[in-house]
Amino acid sequence: MTDDILRMRGITKTFPGVKALQDVNLSVRRGEIHAICGENGAGKSTLMKVLSGVYPHGSYEGEITFDGRPCAFSNIRQSEHRGIVIIHQELMLCQQLSIAENIYLGNEQASRWLIDWNRTNHAAAGLMERVGLRENPVIPVGDLGVGKQQLVEIAKALSKQVKLLILDEPTAALNDEDSAHLLDLVRGLREDGITSVIISHKLNEVAAIADSISILRDGRMIETLDMATDQVTEDRIIAGMVGRDLEHRFPPHESTIGEEVFRVEDWTVHSPTQLDRVVVSGVNLRLRRGEIVGLAGLMGAGRTELAMSLFGRTYGANISGRVYVNGRQVQIKTVRDAIDHGIAYATEDRKRYGLNLIEDIKRNVSAANLSKLARRGWVNDHEEFRVADSFRGSMNIKAPSVLSPTGKLSGGNQQKVVLSKWIFTNPDVLILDEPTRGIDIGAKFEIYTIINRLADEGKAVLVISSELPELLGLCDRIYALSEGRITGEVPREDATQERLMQYMMKGQDELR
Amino acid sequence: MSTIASADAGIAKVTAGQPSGRPDPTPRFRLSVNLKQSGIYIAFGLIILLFAVLTDGALLQPQNISNIIVQNSYILILAIGMILIIIAGHIDLSVGSVVAVTGAISAVLMVNLDLPWPLALVITLVAGGLIGAWQGFWVAYFGIPAFIVTLAGMLLFRALTMTVLGNQGIGPFPDPIRTLSNGFTSGYLGNVGLGPLGGADLFSLLVGAVAVAGLVMAQWRTRLARLGYQQNVDPFPIFLAKILAAGVIIMAVVVQLARFKNLPWVLVLLAGLVLGYSLLTNRVVFGRQIYAIGGNLQAAVLSGVKVKQVLFWIFVNMGVLAALAGVIFAGRLNQAGPTAGNSFELDAIAAAFIGGAAVQGGVGKVVGAITGGLIMGVINNGMSLIGAPSERTMLVKGIVLLAAVAFDIWTKRRAGR
Numbered sequence: 001m002t003d004d005i006l007r008m009r010g011i012t013k014t015f016p017g018v019k020a021l022q023d024v025n026l027s028v029r030r031g032e033i034h035a036i037c038g039e040n041g042a043g044k045s046t047l048m049k050v051l052s053g054v055y056p057h058g059s060y061e062g063e064i065t066f067d068g069r070p071c072a073f074s075n076i077r078q079s080e081h082r083g084i085v086i087i088h089q090e091l092m093l094c095q096q097l098s099i100a101e102n103i104y105l106g107n108e109q110a111s112r113w114l115i116d117w118n119r120t121n122h123a124a125a126g127l128m129e130r131v132g133l134r135e136n137p138v139i140p141v142g143d144l145g146v147g148k149q150q151l152v153e154i155a156k157a158l159s160k161q162v163k164l165l166i167l168d169e170p171t172a173a174l175n176d177e178d179s180a181h182l183l184d185l186v187r188g189l190r191e192d193g194i195t196s197v198i199i200s201h202k203l204n205e206v207a208a209i210a211d212s213i214s215i216l217r218d219g220r221m222i223e224t225l226d227m228a229t230d231q232v233t234e235d236r237i238i239a240g241m242v243g244r245d246l247e248h249r250f251p252p253h254e255s256t257i258g259e260e261v262f263r264v265e266d267w268t269v270h271s272p273t274q275l276d277r278v279v280v281s282g283v284n285l286r287l288r289r290g291e292i293v294g295l296a297g298l299m300g301a302g303r304t305e306l307a308m309s310l311f312g313r314t315y316g317a318n319i320s321g322r323v324y325v326n327g328r329q330v331q332i333k334t335v336r337d338a339i340d341h342g343i344a345y346a347t348e349d350r351k352r353y354g355l356n357l358i359e360d361i362k363r364n365v366s367a368a369n370l371s372k373l374a375r376r377g378w379v380n381d382h383e384e385f386r387v388a389d390s391f392r393g394s395m396n397i398k399a400p401s402v403l404s405p406t407g408k409l410s411g412g413n414q415q416k417v418v419l420s421k422w423i424f425t426n427p428d429v430l431i432l433d434e435p436t437r438g439i440d441i442g443a444k445f446e447i448y449t450i451i452n453r454l455a456d457e458g459k460a461v462l463v464i465s466s467e468l469p470e471l472l473g474l475c476d477r478i479y480a481l482s483e484g485r486i487t488g489e490v491p492r493e494d495a496t497q498e499r500l501m502q503y504m505m506k507g508q509d510e511l512r
Numbered sequence: 513m514s515t516i517a518s519a520d521a522g523i524a525k526v527t528a529g530q531p532s533g534r535p536d537p538t539p540r541f542r543l544s545v546n547l548k549q550s551g552i553y554i555a556f557g558l559i560i561l562l563f564a565v566l567t568d569g570a571l572l573q574p575q576n577i578s579n580i581i582v583q584n585s586y587i588l589i590l591a592i593g594m595i596l597i598i599i600a601g602h603i604d605l606s607v608g609s610v611v612a613v614t615g616a617i618s619a620v621l622m623v624n625l626d627l628p629w630p631l632a633l634v635i636t637l638v639a640g641g642l643i644g645a646w647q648g649f650w651v652a653y654f655g656i657p658a659f660i661v662t663l664a665g666m667l668l669f670r671a672l673t674m675t676v677l678g679n680q681g682i683g684p685f686p687d688p689i690r691t692l693s694n695g696f697t698s699g700y701l702g703n704v705g706l707g708p709l710g711g712a713d714l715f716s717l718l719v720g721a722v723a724v725a726g727l728v729m730a731q732w733r734t735r736l737a738r739l740g741y742q743q744n745v746d747p748f749p750i751f752l753a754k755i756l757a758a759g760v761i762i763m764a765v766v767v768q769l770a771r772f773k774n775l776p777w778v779l780v781l782l783a784g785l786v787l788g789y790s791l792l793t794n795r796v797v798f799g800r801q802i803y804a805i806g807g808n809l810q811a812a813v814l815s816g817v818k819v820k821q822v823l824f825w826i827f828v829n830m831g832v833l834a835a836l837a838g839v840i841f842a843g844r845l846n847q848a849g850p851t852a853g854n855s856f857e858l859d860a861i862a863a864a865f866i867g868g869a870a871v872q873g874g875v876g877k878v879v880g881a882i883t884g885g886l887i888m889g890v891i892n893n894g895m896s897l898i899g900a901p902s903e904r905t906m907l908v909k910g911i912v913l914l915a916a917v918a919f920d921i922w923t924k925r926r927a928g929r
Contacts, residue, residue, distance in 0.1 A: 314814060335816040345814065353814055356807035358874050367804055368815040370797050379795050382741045389742075401744070421815070 004065075005030040005195050006051075006164060011062035013046055013055060020046045021060070024221045026214055028164070033186060033196045035206040038216035038241055039468065044199045047216065048166050052086040053079040067163065083163030087153045089172060095142030099133075100124035102141050103156045127155040131185055147178030154185065165189065166197045171205060172300045183209050201298045203234045203505055215240040235498075238505070242468065242497040250473035251445065253452040257476065258289030260327070261460045262343070262429045267321035269302075269309040269484075275317055279305045281484040283321070287429060287460035292451060294471035295464045296500050297481035303464045304348055306481070307431045311345035312338040325428070339368060344422035346415075348433040348464070354418045357407035361399060362388035364406050364417050369425045391420035396446060412443025419450060430454060433464045448474055468497045480504050551919065552868050556883050556890075563894030570897050571890070574772035577765060582694060582844070584889035585778035586611065586837035588882055590860035591867070592789050593833035595881035596826045598864045599793075601806040601873025602651065602658035604827070606665030607834045607860055611853030612673040614640050614838030619682035619848035622689065629686045637835045643669065644831020645824070652823035666857070674850050683847025692781070693843030696774040712770035719775060720766030723783070724759040731755055778840060782882075785833075789878045802826060806873030862909070863888060866916040870924070887912065 006028040013021040021043045028034045038044050050060050053073030064071040066082055073079045076086075093102050100121045109120040124137040133151040135144065141152055150170060157165055167186070171179040183205060186196050200206050206213060207227075214224040215237065222240050225232050262285075269280035280302045287293050297303045308315035310323065312335035323330055325341045332338045338345070347353035355364055365388040366373055373384045388402040395416040399409055406417055415435060422430060432451070436444040451474060455461055465471050471478050478495050480488040480503035488503030563571045570576060590607050597604050617639050621632035643665075650661040684690075701718070703711040731751075738745050745751065769775055793799040801822050804812040813819055837856075842848040867884030869876030888909055895905040 311814070312816075334818075335814060336818065339816045347814060352808075353810045356804055356811055356874065358807050358870075359803065363800070363803070367811070367817075370800055374797050377796050377798070379797060379800060381795065382737045382743070385738075385743055386741050 003030045004028060005067055007063075007065040008047070008051065009063045009065075011047065011050055011060060011064075013043075013050055013060040020219050021050070022219045024062070024216070024219070026221065027224070028195060028197060029212070031190060031193055031195055032211035033190055033198060033209055035198045035200060035210035035213045036216060037200070037203070037206060037213060037237055039466070042216040042241070043219040044216055045168060046219075048086055048168060048197070048199065051079070052076055052084055052166065054086075080160050083161055084166070085157035085160055085162040085164070086166040087150075087157060087168065087170065089169040091146075091149050091153055093141045093149055093152060096140055098138045099128065099135060099141055099144075099152055099155075100137035102152055103127060103137075103159050105156070107159060123159070124155070127158050128152075130158060131155045132181065145178075146173045147175070147181070150174065150178070150182060151185070162194060164195045164197065166199075168199045169201065169299070170198065171200065171202060179205065201505065203237055206237070207232065207234060213237060217241060234505075235502075238498055238501045242501055249445065249469070251449050251452060253292075253455075253474075255292060255455055255476045256290045258291075258458060260286055260288050261325065262287040263324040264310065265322040265324075267306070267310070267323075268319070269305060269316035270318040272315070272317040279316060279484050280309060283481075283484070283486050285462075285479065285486070287462055289428075289458045289460055290455050291477065292455050292461045292463060292475045294475035294478035295462060295481060296468060296471055296478055296504055297464075298504055299466070301481045301504065302484040303481055304433055305484075307345055307433055307462075307464060310338075311335065311343060311431065339425050339427075342426070342428035343431070344368075344425055344427035344429065345431045346418045346422055346433060346435060348437065350411075350414055350418050355406045355414060358405060360403045360405055361392065361397065361409075361417055362402040365391055365402070365420045365424055368421050372424075387424065388420075391424070395420050395450065410439070410443070412439040412446065415439060415443070415447060416450070419447070423454070427459065429460045429462070431462045431464070434466065435463060436465070436467070436470060444470075468500055471495075471500070472497065551923075552866070552880055552883055552887075552916075555916075556887050559887055559890055559894075563890060563897070567894060567897045571894055572768065574768040576893065576897070577768045578696075578772050578776055580886070580889050580893050581779050581782075582776050583893070584885055585693075585776075585782060586841045586844075587856060587859045587863060587889070588782055588885045589785065589833050589837040589840070590856060591863035591881040591885045592785055592878055593826075593830035594860040595864045595867070595869055595876045595878055596789075596793070596799075596802055597658070597830055598861070598869045599806045599873060599876040600802050600823060600826055601809070602823070603861065604647070604658065604662045604830050605857050605861075606647065606662040606669060607830065607837075608853040608856035608858075609666045609669035609673065610640065610643055610831060610834035611838040611841055611856055612848075612850070613643070613669040613676070614835035615842035615848040615852050616673050616676045616682070616850075618689075618835075618839045619685070619842055620676060622686055623682050623684070629688050633689070633839060636839055637832050640831040640833075640835025640838070641828050642831070643834075644828040647831070648824035648827030651827060652820040658827075673852070677848065677850045679850060681845075681847035681849040683842075683845075685843045685846055689839065689843040690846060692777050693840040694776075696776055697780070699774060706767065706771070709767065709771060712767060713774040714770075716766055716770035716775045719780075720763055720770075723766075724762050727758060727762070728755055786878060786882055793878055798822065798825070803874055806875070808874070859885070859888060862913045865920075866913055868916075868920065870920060871917065884916070 004027045006026070008024065008026040011021050011024040012019070024043070024047060026047070036044050036047070049055050051064065053076050056074040057072035066084065071079070071082065094105065097105070103124045104120055108115050109123060110116060121137045128135065128137060131151045131154050133148055133155065135148065141149055144152070154165070170182055174182065186198070186209065189196060198206070198210065210227055212224055212226050213232065215222045217240070225236070264283060264285040267280060267283040268278065271277040271279050283306060295303055305315050309319055310332070312332055313319055314335060323332055325343070330341050332341060332343070351357060356367065362384055366384050370379060373379050373387065385402060391397065392399065392402050397413050397416045397420070399413060406414055409417065435451070436447050439447070451461055451463065463471065463474060472495050476492050478490050478500060479486050480490070480500055482504050488500070490499060490503070560571070590611070594604060594607065614636050618632055618636040621627045621635055622629055647661050647665050650656045651658045697715060699713045699715060701714040704714045704717070706712050735745050735751060746754070793802065801812070801817045804815065804817055805819055805822060809819065838853065841852055845852070863885035864876060864881045865871070865884070866887055867877065867880030867882070869881065891908055891912065892905060895908065
């Protein structure tokens, strides 16, 4: 019998309309490094949130046993008390506080009511040495690079007597050197008896460091591979992640492809916060009339950054490259320029960036093209009503009237409002970023139908999606993006999930 | 679209397990929206009723109605500018000081330099605009929170006022300015008898009648246009009742004013401003973009709204309106003083929030801000008529402000469920 530090049995977690996890079992042996792999949205982060008490006991079904005792955490504090510490992909550090303050945040080293700063800084220095962070403990965390901040997080975990360390995409934002140091550190912790669970997209790293690999797909645990006994290759992992269950979830569609309408050449974008970091590198794209083109890439590959930098430079710094619309080179410096040149961009996060949730459907539909409804600055609000109402009909927006606030609509109907807004600008090119994220299957089908219709009307559509089946079911051609570079271009006939996944992941090694 | 409809039917079995049969949220929501939108007017009516009873009707006497309007005119003008800024999700703490400094500028121009009053007025308004541009630059293009910029402005422009005026006031103002602030239309057409109500100014009554006729026409045309576009409208009896009520209230106020000293000029000015700015916020692209910015800044940016320009211009607008209020206030006191406009910003901000503006921005109406300002004016006036000490007036105003915003948040929370 193996010595399992963690056993999760029959975990099922349901969100409104979506089963995020379905009867998942996971066993982690004491002192091992256990990797969890899966596509975006497969349920990896949800599983870890269940484990660490972010989703409290009772909000999911199933049993968790940790260190021989059952767990019923109602918050993160309780799981940390038992020695389970999760380090999120977005680091949870207070940038203005010192390293030592961050390490002991919520766990202040105090004698009676006063914080003992000598003790705090001294103890922090000890932990920092353990993780190989050679800095003064009193400097603010914001002065450190991302790699070193990651080490602060680990030192913080060590200060809580961690037994099981969960790292969610720990190396996604790190360069090679920092990644290597981090992985060495995790190996070192294994020597000290600390068990780690790593969620990672970087399969080469996973293959190098993990003792076991569990693969999740669509909220189900597919298999757990033992690196010592099983023959594990990266292709083997990809096959597990992708599965082969493409159903008929897409409306049939034959595209009539016309002349080129949008071309991007040598597009390079730097991060606005770290000017030396290249986020999008030398990208070439072309879209033709009536064509639906996919853009595949893992989280952090630069998909949204590419789209937003093209859409009026709403992301990025030091942008270079050329954009052609209908064969003519254009300068697009603002969102207005982009809209005027017939480009539309429906954002990934419609609630934060797409809609004015306190306003009604009518005013959201007109928001990007109000001047079309106005004569000499005066808006014709009756015409506005008529336009919005006709979209309510043609897009099948389920709302009692166009005067309903968009905040009250379901995700699918909100997305239809966003699409209406952009269709009303009469674009030639629509960039749709995760157009079906967080909406139910029925509404997805409607969105696919709308996308097909737009293509039939002669528009070029670029669909960015984390769901490979969606791209395969919808697109005539798919670009794969990895670390800001186009690593592959696959026509519909040749596209398979395995092939795309290889472009999306393996490109990373070949580029170096 | 028939393709979508059939697609929908095709996947019906897939979605059968989803909560498609969720109850229609419309009826309850419509009720709470109506409560939220009309709550302020109902409250206004109740407050008037309360003080009318407490003062044995003195509140509604002709001279007193005239006083309420004239005494609050500058706050109401400020509230119009303030509501635009609050809708955009910002705030302006400097307006009291801007009132003071523009009053001082106009006094220097009109009294010390003896410039013709129209020229001096224009120069003062331009100066107000430049002050607004200064603040708008820091807020919109430099990205400093408006709270800080205008807090600094509050100090800066008060300091400037004191530098210009020294420690004393400048006056008296030329007659036309005093008439604008304090005076009334003269009886161009003589008086008519109104039976038991006594004599009243015919011109004022005609203006009132024209205003009511205009209102009826405008509402009727909107109704026809809506019907033409197949929108929902109120049933005809309710439409008629609303129009009738509005007409009666307007005429009642006008009759009382006509019985006193005719129409205050500031009322004419205010009516024009309210009409103009209501149209701006409802019907002009620029005005609509203010709501978009306050509702969701990121979405507005990504919809091509030129956010910086819009922000800049609403601060310029605030500066011009503050200058107008500054001239009127100075003209009313017949001198520009170093302490003019103290705490006006708080009254203007309170008016906007009592009038239904949301702290997060994106919500608010010009008419609401005016009503909010009048609520405070009626409380001030009513409390002083019943001889309440000023600390008690302050207490009541504080409670009303808190209650209004609490009500706003409460309805939002209910609607957000």
